[in-house]
Amino acid sequence: xxxxxxxxxxxxxxxxxxxxxxxxxxxxxxxxxxxxxxxxxxxxxxxxxxxxxxxxxxxxxxxxxxxxxxxxxxxxxxxxxxxxxxxxxxxxxxxxxxxxxxxxxxxxxxxxxxxxxxxxxxxxxxxxxxxxxxxxxxxxxxxxxxxxxxxxxxxxxxxxxxxxxxxxxxxxxxxxxxxxxxxxxxxxxxxxxxxxx
Numbered sequence: 001x002x003x004x005x006x007x008x009x010x011x012x013x014x015x016x017x018x019x020x021x022x023x024x025x026x027x028x029x030x031x032x033x034x035x036x037x038x039x040x041x042x043x044x045x046x047x048x049x050x051x052x053x054x055x056x057x058x059x060x061x062x063x064x065x066x067x068x069x070x071x072x073x074x075x076x077x078x079x080x081x082x083x084x085x086x087x088x089x090x091x092x093x094x095x096x097x098x099x100x101x102x103x104x105x106x107x108x109x110x111x112x113x114x115x116x117x118x119x120x121x122x123x124x125x126x127x128x129x130x131x132x133x134x135x136x137x138x139x140x141x142x143x144x145x146x147x148x149x150x151x152x153x154x155x156x157x158x159x160x161x162x163x164x165x166x167x168x169x170x171x172x173x174x175x176x177x178x179x180x181x182x183x184x185x186x187x188x189x190x191x192x193x194x195x196x197x
Contacts, residue, residue, distance in 0.1 A: 001033040005088040006122060008173070010165035011100045012060035014052030018103045022047035024062050026076060027163030029170055030083055030090070035177075041083050042163040044070035060160045074111045077104075081116040093122035095144040095169045124169050124176075131176045144169060151175040 009028040015021030024047045029040045044067050052062060084090045092101055101121060108115045125142040128150075132139045139146060144165060148154035151172050158164070 003087075003089055004033045005038065005085050005090045006031045006033070006035070006093045007084065007090050007117060008093045008166050008170040009097070009100055010094055010162045010169065011103055012062065012160060012162050013056060013103060014047055014062070015056045016099075018106045020051065021053070021056065022051040023073060023103050023107060024052065024056075024060060024067070025162040026080060027161070027166040028080060028083065029166050030085065031170070032085075035170070035174060038085060039083050040163075040166075041079060043076040043079065045076050046070040046072050073107055074113070077108055077111055077113050081113060084116045089118045090116060091120050091122055092117045093124075093169070093173070094166065095124045095147070095172075097121050097123050122173075124173050127173060127176045127180075131179055134180065144172070147172045147176070 007028050007030050009026065011023050011027075012025040013021050013023055023045050025042075025044050027040075027042045030038045032038060046067065047062075047070075049064065056062065092104075094100055098121060101117070104117070105115060124144065124147060128147040129139070129142060137150070139150075145154065145158055148158070148168050148171075153168060153171055153175065158168070
């Protein structure tokens with residue numbers, strides 16, 4: 001696994017359809033394969049008013065005036081790609097991260113910029129659900145809020161902001177990974193077994 005890195009990321013959008021709505025904010029924390037932090041970045045993105053619903057703006061805190069000087073999507077996507085460690089396979093990680101990936105894949109394609117992430121994803125909801133089965137706890141939801149409350153990382157209602165959600169996702173991921181561990185992680189990766197073919 002040392003050849004892998006993870007990008008714990010969260011995007012805010014002007015709605016739920018990548019074809020109809022713009023990305024308004026990106027937060028990303030890059031870690032190595034053992035979740036040690038390597039880099040982070042947070043960007044507001046200039047978005048088109050007709051591609052942001054009132055409901056999405058209310059949920060994510062989008063305000064046209066606060067975003068007035070935000071860079072365009074091409075510039076931000078380039079900065080995100082530049083943040084990724086060279087020579088590593090970078091796996092996107094997050095809460096319901098498939099939604100973020102859909103928006104990002106389309107945006108990178110439309111901008112003609114190579115997509116910097118692997119096709120695999122790591123999702124907190126899966127880890128949270130696995131923990132609930134082992135712990136014997138019924139979950140009312142698989143949301144980031146629920147995972148954070150159960151982990152004691154939050155007391156309830158949270159504002160949706162990209163970097164705050166990326167950070168909370170990483171902390172929740174560390175929490176549930178720790179709860180599921182049967183033993184401490186080894187200092188060194190396991191030896192590679194020879195190929196039997």
